[in-house]
Amino acid sequence: xxxxxxxxxxxxxxxVPALAQTAAAPEATPSPLTGNLGLFSTYRFRGIDQTNxxxxxxxxxxxxxxxxxxxxxxxxxxxxxAGYPGANLEMDFYGGYKTSFGDFxxxxxxxxxxxxxxxxxxxxxxxxxxxxxNKVATGAVNNKELYIAGSWKTxxxxxxxxxxxxxxxPDTKNSSYLDLxxxxxxxxxxxxxGHVGHLNFKNMNNxxxxxxxxxxxxxxxxxxxxxxxxxxxxxxxxxxxxxYCLSNSNGTSSRNAGKATAVLSVxxxx
Numbered sequence: 672x673x674x675x676x677x678x679x680x681x682x683x684x685x686x687v688p689a690l691a692q693t694a695a696a697p698e699a700t701p702s703p704l705t706g707n708l709g710l711f712s713t714y715r716f717r718g719i720d721q722t723n724x725x726x727x728x729x730x731x732x733x734x735x736x737x738x739x740x741x742x743x744x745x746x747x748x749x750x751x752x753a754g755y756p757g758a759n760l761e762m763d764f765y766g767g768y769k770t771s772f773g774d775f776x777x778x779x780x781x782x783x784x785x786x787x788x789x790x791x792x793x794x795x796x797x798x799x800x801x802x803x804x805n806k807v808a809t810g811a812v813n814n815k816e817l818y819i820a821g822s823w824k825t826x827x828x829x830x831x832x833x834x835x836x837x838x839x840x841p842d843t844k845n846s847s848y849l850d851l852x853x854x855x856x857x858x859x860x861x862x863x864x865g866h867v868g869h870l871n872f873k874n875m876n877n878x879x880x881x882x883x884x885x886x887x888x889x890x891x892x893x894x895x896x897x898x899x900x901x902x903x904x905x906x907x908x909x910x911x912x913x914x915y916c917l918s919n920s921n922g923t924s925s926r927n928a929g930k931a932t933a934v935l936s937v938x939x940x941x
Contacts, residue, residue: 720753778819783816814837893941905928
């Protein structure tokens, strides 16, 4: 999903003039607790539609200790028909350690995706199904991943691996996702962002895919307005029972959840 990566917050240095008779007041130390809130025209996670082309309200908080350790939570509305039967909310919980060495950085951690109210009962419409073993997910939908990322200046490479069934799809443990992202500062509040990622969906026929994104952002007094183009080569033909097919509630129409789209957004970190 478009997830928000944490920056390590370091304590500010104190400045005391050598000839001052009284010590100068120390600079304000940045708060280790930050929040974020955003409105998006649709929610794409790893290039795949999560809200059936409807808007998404997203937000969360992060706590970053000066040692480099951090924890956080992020949330978004989702559509139950996008693979989360009975659920309309995604809640992510994560924690890890981040450090830097000059222009280089390292980030390691764990991430848990939770969909309260989801119930992939056997045979229920929308339940994740392994099309190789013909097994259907049962119980609540969730996903547990470990990740490691490296960065150089504004370019990062992140590898994530599921330590259980990938979003509760049976027999898909060790599915992985590789994410390469880069940003470029154009000046005067303008920025560019580019991304390419690849999902290796274990034991699933025709479910591996590559996604990519190209976007532009503009900072308006702390409000970040963005527009991006997102596309994938995921296969989602419902007539062929392909995994990334989305159908409406009465089954009269369907579409590919990975079809190219434009996403508009406005967000803020505080």
